[in-house]
């Protein structure tokens with residue numbers, strides 16, 4: 001078929017409703033790179049996209065947003081270690097132990113593997129705890145860093161019984177000799193130290209401060225950069241402030 | 245009120261390119277922004293097609309996850325996310341309609357129409373408000389049957405054979421309506437592009 005004959009099929013093809021044999025012919029023809037028809041189909045897509053104009057507006061329920069964001073939780077498995085990941089890591093450790101053990105003292109290797117696997121299990125437990133906090137209905141969440149030019153961004157979750165969970169991205173690892181300190185700031189009071197943490201090489205951080213929190217009396221959660229041992233009161237400008 | 249001004253505003257915003265790049269880096273916050281920009285449009289379009297709120301929610305979720313998973317193939321420097329996302333949304337909804345009505349599912353074909361590389365350079369033309377006005381005007385001038393066949397193709401994903409069965413009209417008649425309607429839209433579009 002000639003370009004002229006194929007032309008009637010551009011829009012139907014763009015909508016995925018062109019039937020054979022025209023569809024196969026046009027597809028092959030486009031595959032051969034005919035400039036006229038490629039441009040024609042592109043224009044047809046534009047024209048058809050304009051039809052969205054005729055759709056009456058309907059607002060989606062607010063829960064849909066939460067649901068969609070929750071469904072990409074896979075990405076957060078960087079922070080939220082899954083049992084499978086722990087299993088894989090453990091088997092890597094066992095393999096490392098097996099090979100390294102040929103050259104080094106078996107006892108030292110064994111001790112190292114045990115320490116590392118304990119750390120992994122502790123990490124998994126910490127992450128499970130964080131997940132549990134996230135899933136509580138009474139957990140209040142606030143975001144921070146939105147709209148700032150090169151911000152640490154993220155969320156703070158506050159649960160009256162379980163504590164405060166901070167999830168941050170874009171937070172570069174604290175330089176040597178320094179560490180991040182989280183603060184719980186009561187309304188009209190001085191900041192209360194809420195633990196030290198470090199972010200990973202990709203700038204992701206998760207910090208959980210366990211214990212009951214008086215949510216109504218809390219004004220904000222903040223993070224400062226402090227000397228390695230932490231400080232009783234902030235000594236620098238906060239990098240993160242999440243007002244509750 | 246119509247949705248296109250929203251589409252225009254969203255597509256014109258500076259951030260589309262940056263947003264596409266952040267989606268490619270798989271930043272969860274980028275998905276949140278994408279939803280805030282296009283979630284309403286996608287939902288309205290899908291709801292118009294499936295007419296069921298529960299199904300519409302599922303399909304909007306599927307749409308955003310698909311875009312999230314395929315953003316790698318999108319050329320952030322050349323394309324606009326909106327038209328691509330809406331094509332994915334329409335296709336998810338049509339696919340759902342086809343499956344619930346027991347019609348033949350041409351999933352492969354729909355996949356082709358939502359390939360991100362097909363949306364290169366799209367925004368420059370689509371965001372031309374003069375073009376939009378002209379095409380809308382032309383759409384309004386179509387006869388009832390001409391408009392009906394275009395809507396059956398766009399909102400229900402019917403082929404001409406299926407339209408002829410649905411409308412109880414000979415295939416030749418349906419083809420004439422389709423051809424004439426598309427010719428009118430195309431002429432108007434050509435005039436807008438060359439204007």
Ligand SMILES: [Zn+2]
Nearest residue numbers: 003034036037
């Ligand atoms: Zn050609």
